[in-house]
Amino acid sequence: MSIPESHHPARWWRVLPDGRIECDLCPRFCRLHEGQRGLCFVRKNEGGRMVLTTYGRSSGFCVDPIEKKPLNHFYPGSSVFSFGTAGCNLACKFCQNWDISKSRETDTLMDRAAPDEIAEAAERSDCKSVAFTYNDPVIFAEYAMDVADACHARGLKTVAVTAGYITEEPRREFFARMDAVNVDLKAFSDDFYVELTGAHLQPVLDTLIYLKRETDVWFEITTLLIPGRNDSDAELAAMSRWIMHELGPDVPLHFSAFHPDWKMRDVPPASTLTHARDIALQAGLHYVYTGNVHDTTGGTTFCPGCHEALIVRDWYRIDDYKLTPDGHCPHCGGAIAGRFGAFSHPFGNRRIPVAMHREDRP
DSSP: OOOOOOOEEOOSEEEOTTSOEEEOSSTTOOEEOTTOBOTTSSEEEETTEEEETTTTEESEEEEEEGGGTTOSSBSTTOEEEEEEOSOOSSOOTTOTTHHHHTOOSTTTOOEEOOHHHHHHHHHHTTOSEEEEOSSOGGGGHHHHHHHHHHHHHTTOEEEEEEOOOOOHHHHHHHHTTOSEEEEEOOOSOHHHHHHHHSSOSHHHHHHHHHHHHHOOOEEEEEEEEOTTTSOOHHHHHHHHHHHHHHTOTTSOEEEEEOOOOTTOTTSOOOOOHHHHHHHHHHTTOSOEEEESSOOHHHHOEEOTTTOOEEEEEETTEEEEEOOOTTSBOTTTOOBOSSBOOOOSOOOOSOOEEEOSSOTTOO
């Protein structure tokens, strides 16, 4: 039995002259008649107003390593209290979390928790931060923002894992409550976005530029490489040059391995991660990683000054850590971009499920 849907008042919408309401949260601008839902499925016209049907409802809670988000420069080795809801405002044919993001809610939202309960559970679990992940937190922004406020009241950090598909006003309010973000840059081609995600590239680039120029939020970028679709040398070089020019050399870039899923099961797994990493490094980026694979070199943080290996990783596991507590290289004294603190031992490659108020509990 699933958790009943909520009727929480949503924000960022307006009434149209024809009586429909328009959702202004993301660049889709869904226009809804009474009873209709947006493409994300979780925002609904109910009685002539927008409601968020997943407020307080979750597909599950879990304690993860922060490296799984992936964030390699945000308190490495720490644990993060992670949760998501259901639905998504993109329609990626290659979705790796399709069972959650494509869900129509009824069979996945089996747990619930109020914002204060989540912050308390994270603190009790000795987590450094809370992550809004598994599906895109943009579509449950009101819930995520309330949880973030509860977390900050307890001294916890907040993390958003998002595709960055959001409009200007909610973008300001949402990211004002985040301490770290991983933005999923699907490709560097609008044709790719239109054909394979049902969205557009420019709003995502706008989000990245906003994070860099208008906030002090720590952010990293992930690109899932799909063979033959977004991994050409020309596209990877263009993307790397854009990041270098618009965001600077210190924004970490993760190239993640594709595995066949959802509506693209006939596409072979990625085999170009190391080559992509080389292209980005040649463009001048300081921190380029490979993900979803065992690749010690591609997972290691190197000092851009003296090239010493400072944080040695294998997938999500940290095997060696040499950074000073304030994030400097002990060999040359160079500063490493990111957010760091005293390091004792890593959380490790663990996943610890946490039950809050599950409907299937006795």
